[in-house]
Amino acid sequence: MVSLQEIIQLAQNIRLDNQPGDWKTVSKKHLINILNYIHFQSGTILINFKHLKYNNIISLQARPKPCLDDSFDCIWLRPKGLKLNAYEFLDIFLTEGEKLIRIKTDVMAIREEGIRFSLPDTCYELGHQRVKRYSCEGVQVDFIQNGTVFSGRLLDFGAVSFCVEVSTVPPQSFYWVNPECPVYIVFKDEQDTFYSGSCRITRQTDGQKTRSFILESIDKQMRRFKPKKYRSSRHKLIPSPNIIFLHPLTSKMINLEVEDLAGSGLSVKEYYYNSILLPGIIVPELFIEFADGFKLKCKAQVVYRNTARTKDSTMFVRCGIAFLDMDIHDQGRLSGILHHVANKKTYACNWVDLDALWKFFFETGFVYPGKYALMHNNKERFKETYEKLYIKNPGIARHFIYQSNGIIHGHISILRFYENTWLLHHHAASRSSDSMAGLVVLGQVERYINDFHRLYSTHMNYVICYFRPDNRFPHRVFGGVTESIHDPKGSSIDPFAYFHHHKNANQVEMSALWSLTKVQPEDLTELESFYEYTSGGLMIHALDLEQSMLDSDELSREYQRLGFKRERRLFSLKKEGILKAFIMLNISDTGLNMSDLTNCIHIIVLESEDVPRDALYSCLYKLSNYYEQEKIPILLYPVSYAEEQSIPYDKVYNLWILNMQYTDQYFEFMEGLFSRVQKDRFKNSANFG
Structure with missing residues (x-):
């Protein structure tokens, strides 16, 4: 039942709007039932x-008494001091659910404690073709026009129009408000902003210090994010989930059926005359409830509202809602649902049979003899790490699997290893079973990235991957993307020489001219200048090597909270105080990356001709004590330095980086690539990561 405050507001709105619409009659019998229900509810x-x-x-409030026949009595809610000699009775307003009913009748008697009316044969349901407005409390309003901000409050709200009350503060005057020009409206409370948008003034009351304005939103849709050509895939689920949320302006509980659902948002349908969603409204807490009571929570915003009619001419509106943020675990759950709906053999962030996974890694050759030679001494630690990754499913890692009948045919995973950067790795597919498995899981991770990278909780501004240039598949994909985008700020590749340093290597003395010290802010500025000159790519930002990220350790604390290890130490190699090389130590759990690329040393040499090999080896000897393993992976940039100094290395790893502002260009390339290449060309593609 609608509250008394809503009755008052609705009555005022009808008089202010002066739009009776189509009036529907209500019988005496039905009116008696309504009055008795109001009495039952103490309304x-x-x-x-x-x-x-x-x-x-x-307008005076009264409480109806039980109604039995052709008259009914009401008791004044505030009877003291009531004098009606100078007034004539006009009408009565009451509500039935969401309907406003107006009664025109005769007064039989007025007493100090109450009033008696005759009961008419018919009365009228008003505003039957009006979109209802709901009373509001506690919502502050900024009413802005031509540089002037008036403050006020929201009286009532509807999806088509709403009423605000604003006041002037000297020297403000309502003459400053031009009713023919749009106004910019902000709805907020002490903590949050719920709506902002341009509106037109349709009506206003008179008043020198305070006025009420009826406003209509100008925009029927909004662009929350930069438009994308390659949008999230939408699905109709059976049974359909519902969204449940407390409306931020009316404080009413809203429950609507979901029309379709995607990783980036959803759409719902409302009956036109009861609609409550307006483009621009932000819902701080929205729950998506599935049939079994399972719920996902997010922050969301209404982005469009389209009016349509059913076959029987019933008006309705379809509203689109975009996700503004979602907990990383709920992202994984939603992704798992949608991926499985799209393809019954695909799974995202699911519990994994670890025995089946390890068997898959060995059978596909992802764990080849050379790699296992480096792993086998720590095999128990590998198992422990993977149990935490695939059973506990922490927010720092996402995995995607293609399997049928319990047999895994494809796998890929991503790991958040820098503050806003995720590492794409461990891509493998079976050569003997399903030739599409490798492509399917790559498509899965691409879809996850496309769905969620814009959400704050994802912390995904960049995606990176290490791959060998002689590996045909990643070279064709990532190298092809970089060449296609043709902008190093969109996609870049930087080659590193890869080798191992032995902790028990002979100590090499460093000349007194050289020093190895903790990196200083000005060192990172020098590093950025060098890298911009030699490459111009994305490595500085993606690997958190810009000066503003020097003391950032939030991610390391998150790893520790989840039971993982992640440390980062930055050093400068200087000669006579001048920066010659930069060294980054990443220290993490064994097996977090199977090639230990998350548990290695990155070296960037700024002046190749002035850094002798012995100076570098001396640094490695000192820094190797930070690691437990005997063989420490080293990534050395540029490769030309290793060649000039005759430093032996095992292979070259390309560091590929994609800026998430360029996802459309990425997907455009991938679409073209797979339309040109036959599927069997990738059947025996090599693994990477």
């Missing part, structure tokens, strides 16, 4: 009187 009605001389209207 009230609104009785209106008009001044005999001045024509102003007053």
Whole structure:
């Protein structure tokens, strides 16, 4: 039942709007039932009187008594001091659910404690073709026009129009408000902003210090994010989930059926005259409830509202809602649902049979003899790490699997290893079973990235991958993307020489001219200048090597909270105080990356001709004590330095980086690539990572 405050607001709105619409009759029998229900609920009605001389209207609250026959009695809610000699009875307003009913009848008696009316044969349901407005409390309003900000409050709200009350503060004047020009409206409370948008003034009351304005939103849709050509895939689920949320403006609980659902948002349908969603409204807490009571929570915003009619001409609106943020675990759950709906053999962030996974890694050759030679001494630690990754499913890692009948045919995973950068790795596919498995899981991770990278909780501004240039598949994909985008700020590749340093290597003494010290802010500025000159790519930002990220350790604390290890130490190699090389130590759990690329040393040499090999080896000897393993992986940039100094290395790893602002260009290339290449060309593609 609608509250008394809503009755008052609805009555005022009808008079202010002066739009009766189509009136629907209500029978005496039905009216008696309504009045008795109001009495049962201890509700009230609104009785209106008009001044005999001045024509102003007053509205008095009264509580109806049980109604049995052709009359009904009401008790004044505030009887003291009530004088109605100068007024004539006008009408009565009451509500039935969301309907406003107006009663025109005769007064039989007025007493100090109450009033008696005759019961008419019919009355009218008003505003049957109006979109309802709901009363609001506690919502502050900024009413802005031409540089002037008026403050006020939201009286009532509807999806088509709403009423605000604003006040002037000297030297403000309502003459400053031009009713023919749009106003910019902000709805907020002490903590949050719920809506902002341009509106037109349709009506206003008179008043020198305070006025009420009826406003209509100008925009029927908005662009929350930069438009994308390659959008999230939408699915109709059976049974359909519902969204449940407390409306931020009316404080009413809303429950709507979901029309379709994607990783980036959803759409719902409302009956036109009861609609409550307006483009631009932000919902701080929205729950998506599935059939078994399972819920996902997000922050969301209404982005469009389209009006349509059913076959029987019933008006409805379809509203689109975009996700603004979602907990990383709920992202994984939603992704798992949608991926499985799209393809019954695909799974995202699911519990994994670890025995089947390890068997898959060995059978596909992802764990080849050379790699296992480096792993076998720590095999128990590998198992422990993977149990935490695939059973506990922490927010720092996402995995995607293609399997049928319990047999895994494809796998890929991503790991958040820098503050806003995820590492794509461990891509493998079976050569003997399903030739599409490798492509399917790559498509899965691409879809996850496309769905969620814009959400704060994802922390995904960049995606990186290490691959060998002689590996045909990643070279064709990542190298092809980089060449296609043709902008190093969109996609870049930087080659590193890869080798191992032995902790028990002979110590090499460093000359007194050289020093190895903790990196200073100005060193990172020098590093950025060098890298911009030699490459111009994305490595500095993606690997958190910009000066503003020097003391950032939030991710390391998150790893520790989840039971993982992640440390980062930055050093500068200087000669006579001048920076010659930069060294980054990443220290993490064994097996977090199977090639230990998350548990290695990155070296960037700024002046190749002035850094002798012995100076580098001396640094490695000192820094190797930070690691537990005997063989420490080294990534050395540029490769030309290793060649000039005759430093032996095992292979070259390309560091590929994609800026998430360029996802459309990435997907455009991938679409073209797979339309040109036959599927069997990738059947025996090599693994990477």
